[in-house]
Amino acid sequence: MALPIRLCPILIGAAALGAVHTPAEARENAADLQVNVAIVDGCTVTTTDVAFGLIIGTRGTLRSTGAVDVQCTANLDFAISMDRGQHSQGINRRMRNAASGAYMRYNLYSDPAYSRRWTDQRAGQVRGNSGATGSIAFPVYGELTFDGSAVAGRYEDSITVTVEF
Structure with a gap:
């Protein structure tokens, strides 16, 4: 009886080895994976704030710069406009002191000579082309x-910047 017990594990091991596929017997199955993208004409806009800093004194003029960054499909024409802000009065932009309700007038320009007001009117828009990049x-x-x-x-005030393409 001891002999069949010893042979049994050997036979099971042999049967398991016989079930393993050799490389010549390997099989495969394949499927296609589709990869695609659609490029559309379009633009996104981001901004860097115009921060005048601290005022110490009684009167004067402060100047500061910010930026409007436009990322578009290559070689796309666009126009950037800015509304008058949350606290405007007529055509005048104003910042508001929330604690006191007081206002300070300011303006935004598209040129370093401070002569071309940046607005939401056609004459105050900035036009451009996104170029190759x-x-x-x-x-x-x-x-x-x-x-x-x-x-x-x-x-403070908040201006809405819009890019049309």
């Missing part, structure tokens, strides 16, 4: 003139 940055020139009558505190 699709990326272009535009400086924003901010100017704030204060007369000494402003109440101390933090003044």
